[in-house]
Amino acid sequence: MKIFTLLSLVLLVAAASSKETRDWSNLLSLEPKLPHYPFVRGNLSPGSSRITGGQEADPHQFPHQVGILIETSSGTAFCGGSVLSNEWILTAAHCAVEDWSNLLSLEPKLPHYPFVRGNLSPGSSRITGGQEADPHQFPHQVGILIETSSGTAFCGGSVLSNEWILTAAHCAVEGSSFEVILGAHRVLEQEASQVLVKTTEKHVHPNWDSATLENDIALLKLPVKVELNDDIKSVRLPSRGQLNENFANADTTVSGWGKDSDSASTISPVLRFVQSPVISNLQCDIYYLGLINDGHICTSGSGGKSTCSGDSGGPLIITESDRLPTQIGLVSFGISLGCEIGWPPAFTRITAFLSWIESTTGIPIRD
Secondary structure (H helix, E strand, O other): OHHHHHHHHHHHHHHHHOOOOOOOOOOEOOOOOOOOOOOOHHHOOOOOOOOOOOOOOOOOOOOOEEEEEEEEOOEEEEEEEEEOOOOOEEOOHHHHOOOOOOOEOOOOOOOOOOOEHHHOOOOOOOOEOOEEOOOOOOOOEEEEEEEEOOEEEEEEEEEOOOOEEEEOHHHHOOOOEEEEEEOOOOOOOOOOOOEEEEEOEEEEOOOOEOOOOEOOOEEEEOOOOOOOOOOOOOOEOOOHHHOOOOOOOOEEEEEEOOOOOOOOOOOOOOOEEEEEEEEOHHHHHHHHOOOOOOOEEEEOOHHHOEOOHHHOOOEEEEEOOOOOEEEEEEEEEOEOOOOOOOOOOEEEEHHHHHHHHHHHHOOOOOO
16 A cells, blocks of 8 residues: 555655646546446446536645556556545555456466476466465565566565575566565555565576576566565575485475466465475476476476466475475476376476576575
8 A cells, every 4th residue: 555655645746846737538447347247337438437416626625635646557547545644545445456367477388398388378377286375484485576568477486685586587587677575475465564676687597598498597686675574584595515415305395376276367365385295307307208407306296286377486495404494496387288187397496506696696605
């Protein structure tokens, strides 16, 4: 809600300093649409709703009234609101909530491997076979709204420090700007714990190859340092002593907001997770016919426990003997035949990229 407060205040200041007439003839309608109730106003044409049977107010007769110009992925919309204090504005949820049902899929597409999940229709992926996380159970988890030339997409990521976010190359490479959502559980809602930061600075691995899915890793740098707290924490990376560790049979946890069922129309409203053991790259490559290399790590898909596109870029962690999480992978790709058929999901192996992460971010790697 604070986002819209700031927008409103900026608009009020701008209106006071300029008498320029704006062209608002193409504003979108954000009225709620109920297809099963055709008489509800949301089905009127955009811009057709209004105050009826009333009269023009005297200038400043209602000084608590504000107007709000709202930038969405589809264009600019307009709503009303009211002043609650010198920093809070009250308005309708349907004015403040973006429609996330049309998020794009950024999964890598391999025309020569039609069975790889990138060929699924946009938004068809999810954490499957898992369960809802407790709020802030994974405080290193972030959601990322990605603006591309084709529209808005969604990926996961993880907090490495108060200014660096780790995600997948296939999530970042097409993005022109990124809105990172930290401290969220119900990512579709505005929660007091959330911090939203926009950035345009991305560092895609220079050897990312969309044809082979190699080096699927990227970093986002935030323009401001966020305050770490109980709801927003950095995740530990593997140590140099773990460089040659294959983590075979290690119990892992992967989390994300990917769709939680085949029938869902958008990403999960709550953070979910699934646990499964690491399998060897040799086992995994039997399924993927040569795509798996030393830069990948796979987990068992047995029992339909898997990931999909809404989870792309999200963290795969293990819990070590000190009971602290260590991120050993990030969500990369899977099988397009279905997330619940038992095939192993593939992740980028973090130990293969420790030197690149350290040289790019300056974050020291543990011995």
